[in-house]
Amino acid sequence: MTFQDPRMFLWALPIGGLIVLMYLMRMRRRDLKVSATFLWPERQDEIRANHFFQKLKFNWLLVLQLLALALLLGGLARWQVRQTGLTGGTTVVVIDASASMGATDVQPSRFEEARKRLGSLVDGMQGGDRLAVIEAGPIPRVIAPLSNDSAKVKSALSGLGQTDAEADVGEALRLATALVGQAEGAKIILLSDGVFDPIENFSPGKSELLYEQIGKEGKNLAVTAMGTTDDPKGRQLFVGVKNTGGTELPATITISADKKAIFSVQTSLKPGASWGRTVRVPAGAEWLTGEIKSRDQLAADNSMTIPANPGKSMRVLLISRGNIFLERALALDSRVTLDRAAVVPEGEKRGSNGASKYDLVVFDGLTEVPVKARSILTFGAAGTPSPVTKEGRLSKPTFLDANAHPLLAGVDFGSVYVESGEKVAPRGSGQVIAEAKEGPLVVVSEGAQRQVYVAFNPVDSDFPLSIGFPIFVANVLEFLGGTDAASTLAVRTGQVLSIPAPSETPLPVTLPDGKVQEVPATAGRYVIRAFTVPGQYKWGSGDSQKFVQANLRSERESAITPVSTVEVSGNQVAANQKLDRFADLWKPLALFVLAILALEWWVYARRS
């Protein structure tokens, strides 16, 4: 118990003195002659005083008033008590729902422990507390908006769910800041094990970030690598296992093809040690699995399954100074293996020796140069190989028309604002499929190289912010890379997959647990975000049936040892052992004063 502003008690002298002075004064009473006074009781209710002075007499009203003053000054001095629970006022709780929170070093799991602590916080909500809950999963989401209704928040907690994927804790914190960053004294409580990358570009604003560490230790073995390569003798499978924890662990490692063991070994791995093995893949095998049996604390990374035939992949080279929108849009396609470069490597330039390593080269605002790749996508920087001739600059072009080309399915250029671009004219086999008043916007060429030219740089427009942008990129990949994707695919948990939607009918996706989740068609594509747990997902039927295996392939999530200090925007945030707060007592004090004043009124009313 403490007082934040004890100087307020100095007011006790003048105010208390004034109250006592009032009781030292007496009332000037009207004289009235009566026949006899001995029958009258001595009843002096000193409710007014206008005359000096009298001996101070005991008076309950005086006692009550001094008590009320003491309580009032206690409130003004901000009488506080230490409480555990909510930190008072406005609070956003960010609960880490990443794979590492599934660790069982605290029973039943770190996530359940975090949920339990969150439940305690909600139970401890007081009248003025407002609380919001954000789940920090692969895509952060607000589970409970800011509310002072604890029952409502508590019921919303049932929507919390842990994923076996990497979490975007930084984005979750930024979302929390958007909620309460402008609220003076607001708190953002991060319930996490601290197993995430350092957070950049985060500013808590006027709020304060508190980190409560969940978890005690980390004992974990993980299948960290699985891949196939073809050599003259056939297809080889490499399996890598790593001890990502801090304790040596024995394990049985089994490699199987279509659930039939083809290799097994018992070993013991020291902290940080890795184990690797290459085995031959049996002919005709479809799925290859590496599995660990060990008494570790995280099960999600103990198994990894990949298709024996990796299927058709696309190697994409992005020539860019940096464009997160474009990178994300390209990564949505599971076939894409993306490399980035600021300039075209010499080996990829036309005229150099050897074949191109890339199926597609994307020029993002950098002038297109001749390359050996069979497909080229160029944004706003036509070069000599481009299917257009540069004629000048476009300024705020007005969209005019678009052809019904597969590239533009689900894309509306009419709503795109373009600040500036290139004024071009098609040449050769170049075909204008989208046009502004001032000139072509999108030109395609299907010659020896498939080329798509866009007359503006995405960063000079709001195109990347529109839903049409990833669809356009997906359409480009379909157009340039073809649609002959394999029926089996391996993705990382948390990955988002975008596939063409032949109709508006929702796509039923069968989850690893057998449940079916319907994915609606959006602008001609299905965007599948269901890969939250490892396992096999499937949709479609017959020849078009797809099997997608999701694996937690994240060394970061596998390194489950709790982190006591997390790095946020270059600052070290240490974990609080306990969420304490000094809660102001002014509300109960005010109620108490009110009760005393009511009692005083009652005493007075009873006397009079």
Place this chain on the structure above:
Amino acid sequence: MPEMLLEPRALRVLESLRWNPRQVHAGRIRGERLTRRSGLSIDFRDYRDYVEGDDLRHLDWNVFARLDHPIVKTYQDEEDLAVHILVDCSPSMDFGSPNKHALAKQIAFAAGMIGMLGGDAVIGHVLGRRLPPPPPMRGRAGVLSWDRWCQAIAPNGHEILGQSLARFVSGTHRVGLVILITDGLDPGFAELLRKISARGHELFVLHVLAPQEVEPDLEGDLRLVDSESEATVEITASQSAINEYKANLKAHCELAAYTVQHYGGRYARVTSEQSVEEIVREIWQREAWVR
């Protein structure tokens, strides 16, 4: 002829009334009230042997003829009754609307009239001032004097009630009927009543209170000044204070009534709103104070 305190019609009513004490009191002169002593009334008392000097008119000749022994009859004597009428003239009586003292004077006059017309010796006493009592008044001849005495008394006393009553108690007054007309506003009132009764007097008390004393209509913060002692009490005239006053007054009156009745006297509380005729009819006659 100056107006009397009571109207002729009321006086006619009083003429037929006599005080009806429960006790028999010794008289000084022959009157209309029987005494325990043998005397000359027509009421037979007892037989006794004849002794020399007895009036032969009282010899029972029939008994003498049968027994051959002289036996005389004795008769109860008749004497007058001393009726002390004590009128409270302390300053506290000069209160109320109607004024308590005005009613007290009329009651005193009526009481004296009943006594005088009944052959009793009426002696007036003023409480509140050190005045010698007037000589006893008797018969119709005393009516005018009694009226003058009653008209002359005023509530201008300087003594408090307790002092005056104490002086009466300690005085050498002839034992008889004491009719006390007072507001009784003295803390030791009941004790003084006890002392009066203890002196052998038969006490008839008319406790006169003003309506404002029974139902005080006070408001605000007041300093009450006692009309007799000048003592002050500071009050806030709240309902609870008034209720407490009423309770005190009730207890005070009940104690006085109990004391009087315990010693065989009579007690009645009246308010100054009541008329003498009402008091005579409703209290004195109905409760057999008079016959």
